[in-house]
Amino acid sequence: MAAVTPLEYAIKLEQDGLAFYTQAAADTTNPLGKKMFEGLAADETRHERILRQVAADMQVTLDDKLPKDRIVTLFATLGEELRSQLDAGAGDTDVIDNALVMERAAEAHFRSCAADASDDLKALYERLALEESQHVDILENTKTYLNDTGHWFCWDEGSVLDGG
Template sequence: MDVCEVMVVAIEMEAESERFYQQAASTSSNPLAIRTFEALAEWEVEHRRLLEAVHAKAEATQSCPTLAELEAEELDMIEHAELIFKTALQDVDDTLAHDPTLSGAYATAMEKERKAIAFYQEQLEATEDPNEKQLYEFLLKQERGHLSLLATTEEYLNDTKYWFFKEEMWFATPG
């Protein structure tokens, strides 16, 4: 596939994920899940816009633009995750944390992220173009961050008390 064909597939993938995250946020009652899915939906919109810009420039020039040309900004997933947790945890108590209805949504969300990772990894391995490589590496890092955020929030929602102990283990063990 050339970069334009890849972008068409990638744009649809990102749009589908955005729709899924919006639906998951609207059907959840858990503040942490809602904020997580809303953030992911916003990030998918940003990815889709970036991919649309890549597609337009690639179609016009027959080559992949650089990330600098696209003014692509890398999100600090840890910073964003901390903000999501900080604001959501103000609204969550232990009785609300475990919501078994969310496990299906999280499983589907993580599968979507894994598919995106596999797709971008395949494109990375298939291209020799340095600009395309840079783009796919950028997207891979973002999608891995999404997967990590989902895994962390799912783990928290499934076992709040153990999650805090595990996350703070460095404090409880001699070092």
């Protein structure tokens, strides 16, 4: 079996991520989880497209917007009634845990590729590592929201607590 190049491995990571997030979006009944997984699947599709363009020696222009910029905070847009209907089953948080493992591995791979890449590819790999890091942040934020909504609102929405 021929050795796989870092670029080929990166494309495979994105394909695996797309398959995982597409299935997760189809399986979850939680509206927040469904939207989050659909957004992450769209990012994986875009990453694969960019990597394939690089593999074909095409010019690649990266979007200025990062995942956190594009994903409007779903939590803030949820109505109170919908918020009360959200209940994280064990399956939802298990899927998020698996996604976190994948995203951290992808981030580590892209950081390693960046360290070894020529200048023209270094920026691409660094950008992909940053996007995977933001996927980790999004997943961790969602897990906190699902597991401890009250504290999530306190910390992530920046509540002011006083001693009075």
